[in-house]
Amino acid sequence: MSKKSVTIKEIADIAGVSVATVSYVLNGKKKISEKTRTKVLAIVQQLNYTPNLSAQNLRTQDSKLVFALVNSINSSFNTEILAKIDQKFDSRGYQLLTLTGKIPEVIRTNIFDGGIVLNYNLSFDDLEDLARHVHKKMVILSGSTPLKSASIVSMDNESGMTLILEELYKSPHKRICFICGPSESINNQERLAISEKIFKSLFQRDDFSIHVYNGFFNSDAAYEVALKLMKSDSYDAFVCFNDSMALGVYQAAAELGLKIGEDISVTGFDNIFFSRHLTPGLTTVAIDKDSWAEAVVETYLAFNDENHEPTITKIPASLKKRKSIQLRDNT
Amino acid sequence: MSKKSVTIKEIADIAGVSVATVSYVLNGKKKISEKTRTKVLAIVQQLNYTPNLSAQNLRTQDSKLVFALVNSINSSFNTEILAKIDQKFDSRGYQLLTLTGKIPEVIRTNIFDGGIVLNYNLSFDDLEDLARHVHKKMVILSGSTPLKSASIVSMDNESGMTLILEELYKSPHKRICFICGPSESINNQERLAISEKIFKSLFQRDDFSIHVYNGFFNSDAAYEVALKLMKSDSYDAFVCFNDSMALGVYQAAAELGLKIGEDISVTGFDNIFFSRHLTPGLTTVAIDKDSWAEAVVETYLAFNDENHEPTITKIPASLKKRKSIQLRDNT
DNA sequence: TTGTGCCGACCAGGCCCCGCT
DNA sequence: AAGCGGGGCCTGGTCGGCACA
Numbered sequence: 001m002s003k004k005s006v007t008i009k010e011i012a013d014i015a016g017v018s019v020a021t022v023s024y025v026l027n028g029k030k031k032i033s034e035k036t037r038t039k040v041l042a043i044v045q046q047l048n049y050t051p052n053l054s055a056q057n058l059r060t061q062d063s064k065l066v067f068a069l070v071n072s073i074n075s076s077f078n079t080e081i082l083a084k085i086d087q088k089f090d091s092r093g094y095q096l097l098t099l100t101g102k103i104p105e106v107i108r109t110n111i112f113d114g115g116i117v118l119n120y121n122l123s124f125d126d127l128e129d130l131a132r133h134v135h136k137k138m139v140i141l142s143g144s145t146p147l148k149s150a151s152i153v154s155m156d157n158e159s160g161m162t163l164i165l166e167e168l169y170k171s172p173h174k175r176i177c178f179i180c181g182p183s184e185s186i187n188n189q190e191r192l193a194i195s196e197k198i199f200k201s202l203f204q205r206d207d208f209s210i211h212v213y214n215g216f217f218n219s220d221a222a223y224e225v226a227l228k229l230m231k232s233d234s235y236d237a238f239v240c241f242n243d244s245m246a247l248g249v250y251q252a253a254a255e256l257g258l259k260i261g262e263d264i265s266v267t268g269f270d271n272i273f274f275s276r277h278l279t280p281g282l283t284t285v286a287i288d289k290d291s292w293a294e295a296v297v298e299t300y301l302a303f304n305d306e307n308h309e310p311t312i313t314k315i316p317a318s319l320k321k322r323k324s325i326q327l328r329d330n331t
Numbered sequence: 332m333s334k335k336s337v338t339i340k341e342i343a344d345i346a347g348v349s350v351a352t353v354s355y356v357l358n359g360k361k362k363i364s365e366k367t368r369t370k371v372l373a374i375v376q377q378l379n380y381t382p383n384l385s386a387q388n389l390r391t392q393d394s395k396l397v398f399a400l401v402n403s404i405n406s407s408f409n410t411e412i413l414a415k416i417d418q419k420f421d422s423r424g425y426q427l428l429t430l431t432g433k434i435p436e437v438i439r440t441n442i443f444d445g446g447i448v449l450n451y452n453l454s455f456d457d458l459e460d461l462a463r464h465v466h467k468k469m470v471i472l473s474g475s476t477p478l479k480s481a482s483i484v485s486m487d488n489e490s491g492m493t494l495i496l497e498e499l500y501k502s503p504h505k506r507i508c509f510i511c512g513p514s515e516s517i518n519n520q521e522r523l524a525i526s527e528k529i530f531k532s533l534f535q536r537d538d539f540s541i542h543v544y545n546g547f548f549n550s551d552a553a554y555e556v557a558l559k560l561m562k563s564d565s566y567d568a569f570v571c572f573n574d575s576m577a578l579g580v581y582q583a584a585a586e587l588g589l590k591i592g593e594d595i596s597v598t599g600f601d602n603i604f605f606s607r608h609l610t611p612g613l614t615t616v617a618i619d620k621d622s623w624a625e626a627v628v629e630t631y632l633a634f635n636d637e638n639h640e641p642t643i644t645k646i647p648a649s650l651k652k653r654k655s656i657q658l659r660d661n662t
Numbered sequence: 663t664t665g666t667g668c669c670g671a672c673c674a675g676g677c678c679c680c681g682c683t
Numbered sequence: 684a685a686g687c688g689g690g691g692c693c694t695g696g697t698c699g700g701c702a703c704a
Contacts, residue, residue, distance in 0.1 A: 007676085019675090021687060024686095031686070033686060052440060053442045054385040054441065058385040058386050073414050074413070079406070086431055099427065101426075105426070109382065247608050248608070251610070273550075340695090349670075350670095363668080383695070385694075
């Protein structure tokens with residue numbers, strides 16, 4: 001299999017010039033006469049020659065490949081932001097390669113210029129470990145704790161969670177429960193911490209922890225949990241730490257004939273695409289994904305400066321009001 | 332930036348052995364005494380050495396990297412199957428790297444062992460062009476027309492479309508329209524062709540083409556189209572060529588107070604995750620994604636045999652009955 | 663002797679310094 | 684001065700060979 005690919009040497013031989021000349025023609029770093037230039041290019045074209053990237057990277061110690069490490073490629077939240085980042089890297093001459101797995105071998109080798117990590121389920125320790133291995137440009141898309149050699153561009157969970165709980169406070173529904181994500185997730189940890197703070201101060205209650213249920217950030221688990229809780233009629237407000245889980249809550253409500261926005265209130269986080277397609281629309285926390293993606297790419301490229309030090313950037317969140325919260329007056 | 336990484340030569344120097352010895356220790360192709368082995372490994376461990384993949388690939392002319400080219404990473408259909416393929420490649424020692432773009436430069440270079448193409452919007456000509464460039468293992472996940480140097484493992488659109496239209500035939504709703512995808516998409520072409528055939532034979536009508544509307548495979552466009560059509564009350568059955576578009580139809584129906592499964596019928600294709608979370612559940616065409624992924628990986632690995640010839644495999648489709656079609660009697 | 667254990671040296675493809683005409 | 688080429692080098696794999704028991 002895999003026919004041998006044509007090399008620069010073959011091009012040189014056929015064109016009757018040296019390898020050096022072909023190389024110069026291809027990357028235009030030196031003046032070459034128009035005559036040889038066209039001759040070489042014609043042969044390159046004809047033989048469909050492409051430089052061997054391994055050889056190129058090896059020699060130049062440089063690469064325009066950027067990895068994106070994600071916990072799962074099958075997640076709307078991940079792919080929505082990934083699509084934008086991909087696009088922005090592309091316009092700057094970098095190619096984004098998405099890969100999954102805890103810490104794949106391949107990122108420890110040096111075919112990549114650097115990478116970004118978009119991963120709900122990577123603990124701080126995992127990140128430190130990763131940063132030790134990838135001694136290059138690295139941007140993490142979650143968390144707030146500075147890392148030795150990676151920048152952070154993450155969403156502002158604190159303001160986001162505050163916005164949504166303040167909105168929910170306007171509802172007559174006050175028997176709140178929290179459907180949260182996996183404990184390893186940094187975003188989950190942050191959302192949990194700030195929720196507790198607000199719950200205590202705004203709702204003036206001290207029994208936060210007993211109203212927290214794990215939905216593992218996925219709709220099926222959240223569905224199971226919600227179904228049980230609804231049957232026992234313990235709660236009339238469901239604060240989901242992401243939109244996927246809100247979807248599971250919607251499904252449970254539909255099954256039991258509960259009207260969302262009337263009988264119960266439901267909130268999400270992330271504003272992924274289907275949250276506006278639900279009936280009623282899901283009130284959730286949005287973050288401008290375009291700005292986020294832009295910040296990620298800029299932060300990444302900032303490593304190109306000599307002596308650049310890692311930075312931490314927080315992307316502001318806003319409230320996306322729809323109809324899943326019942327409000328006292330219809331404001 | 333990017334501290335210089337440690338090389339095999341440094342390891343050799345520190346261990347007081349030759350590079351050859353270190354190399355043999357690392358890939359165990361030759362007997363090395365236990366004593367030197369442990370000594371070398373200790374230093375490798377300590378300096379956190381990882382072989383330079385570019386150098387390795389260059390020398391061995393071999394790679395365990397597989398690309399997955401997709402039109403968009405932000406599509407549930409793509410990511411659901413991708414996640415499974417990723418996993419199966421992983422268990423066979425290959426690393427899957429997902430990338431987007433028409434024909435990215437990087438796949439023409441030889442850092443990849445080969446790749447798969449999962450792309451609704453790549454025409455046959457694009458595929459031929461791609462196959463010319465990637466003269467290696469290649470598996471395409473759509474289409475039926477044999478390619479010179481790539482295998483095909485695609486879903487059986489014909490049987491899928493037949494199943495769903497036969498089911499719809501049991502409904503009293505007979506004013507059918509078809510919401511289809513972009514014309515370049517091979518899957519769209521196949522679904523369109525077979526729909527026309529069945530429409531003519533089963534429903535015995537000859538005016539197929541005037542009931543076809545383009546929804547571009549995305550929910551927003553489908554929503555716009557559906558809203559207009561519903562307002563004019565021209566149709567009571569909406570056959571969507573994928574589930575995303577069915578989502579748009581659901582939204583339009585909700586807005587106009589139309590009950591799906593009662594006032595109108597809606598069908599999908601692909602059975603992506605949220606189709607079972609909708610209310611009512613979406614009746615759609617399912618394909619066993621696990622079998623599909625398995626077939627893709629097996630087909631890919633078959634290229635390892637000498638003189639392997641490209642193959643074409645069709646993955647069977649089945650009907651996922653839910654409640655979005657109104658049936659005459661409640662069977 | 664006949665291995666066993668190790669090493670020197672070359673090779674893979676392409677970039678680019680430096681020197682030649 | 685303008686155009687071109689020789690050859691070292693980036694890193695790691697591997698073959699033939701050599702020393703030593």
